[in-house]
Amino acid sequence: ETGVTQTPRHLVMGMTNKKSLKCEQHLGHNAMYWYKQSAKKPLELMFVYNFKEQTENNSVPSRFSPECPNSSHLFLHLHTLQPEDSALYLCASSHEGGLTDTQYFGPGTRLTVL
């Protein structure tokens, strides 16, 4: 369970705050992902980075800004969020982001927007 770590584990922020979520993987993978898990809704894929290049952006609002400085680290910068953005944000990684890959998930950051 320590292959993919996420910090912080819990975050409470106001709508005018700026915060960042961090994900780190120790598996030697080249692809990393951000997911949003809301109550009673399927996981939503937000961003995909493959070899540090963003390859997918599923129409995520600009108040979410990802950053992937290297293949081991992934950030999600948050600003002027809305209460409906409260959710569990999961990071995942996989070897190459290809068809055969299995994704390994972090424990998530529980975000509450007041």
Added chain:
Amino acid sequence: AQTVTQSQPEMSVQEAETVTLSCTYDTSENNYYLFWYKQPPSRQMILVIRQEAYKQQNATENRFSVNFQKAAKSFSLKISDSQLGDTAMYFCAFMKRIDMRFGAGTRLTVKP
């Protein structure tokens, strides 16, 4: 777009018995992967089992097995000899290339 449907929001099973979780999906693709993930309470999501669409043989991992019906686009998970530690949310997922789609999940409770 690919969609994944889990029609059973909640299920329960007695310890040591067998339970089957349902999953159907919709796709026009021919080559893809299917997964079952488990998310225990307050713990991170872990892979239970995966199935390659081009393989006819159903995947098996110890007490976990799948019934993959490609024509029917059905991918159910069977858990044999259920244990208390199997209590969790179970998510069915479809992957084509880099895009992964999840079902809404089934909350499974194993009762002693």
